[in-house]
Amino acid sequence: MATGVGGAGIGYTEGANGFTGWLSLNGEEWLKLHDDFGMALVPVTVAAEDGMVEKSLDDDETPITQTAILLPSPNPFNPSTRLRFQLKNDSNVKLSIYNVKGERVAQLIDGPYLRGRHEVIWAGQDDRGRRVASGAYFAQFKADNVVQTQRLLLVK
Numbered sequence: 001m002a003t004g005v006g007g008a009g010i011g012y013t014e015g016a017n018g019f020t021g022w023l024s025l026n027g028e029e030w031l032k033l034h035d036d037f038g039m040a041l042v043p044v045t046v047a048a049e050d051g052m053v054e055k056s057l058d059d060d061e062t063p064i065t066q067t068a069i070l071l072p073s074p075n076p077f078n079p080s081t082r083l084r085f086q087l088k089n090d091s092n093v094k095l096s097i098y099n100v101k102g103e104r105v106a107q108l109i110d111g112p113y114l115r116g117r118h119e120v121i122w123a124g125q126d127d128r129g130r131r132v133a134s135g136a137y138f139a140q141f142k143a144d145n146v147v148q149t150q151r152l153l154l155v156k
Helices: none
Strands: 009-015 018-024 030-032 081-087 091-099 104-113 116-122 135-143 146-154
Touching: 081 091, 081 135, 091 116, 104 116, 104 135
Parallel strands: none
Antiparallel strands: 009 018, 018 030, 081 116, 091 104, 091 135, 135 146
16 A cells, blocks of 8 residues: 555555455554455545645556446435446446335446446436435446445435
């Protein structure tokens, strides 16, 4: 894990067996989390201040070692959220939104994509373009023999 200066941090690296979580209290000394440790992050948006550095996944030039859906941002959201995913290989991709009853609400993607990093915006609408109700939803990602789900929370 790269070191830097600053305050506390949470990060991850990609490896052959998936994502590895890291914690730091000072931004310089990083502690690897146990491989069995499950980690969920809730992003908090703050106003930019002098000295802050913003880094996005698009700036990351590390090679993609696995196909995966990444954390949605923002989440909770209103009125829209960005769903990002990465493909190790060219692949057919399905990205669908389901409600808590397991009913498909929207089909965002269903087709071929090239390897690399991609994103799609979900504007909180169903397949007919109608706004959905506040509540929990699930983004199901299928590609390259990988099936993953991310929880989404729409708050109005």
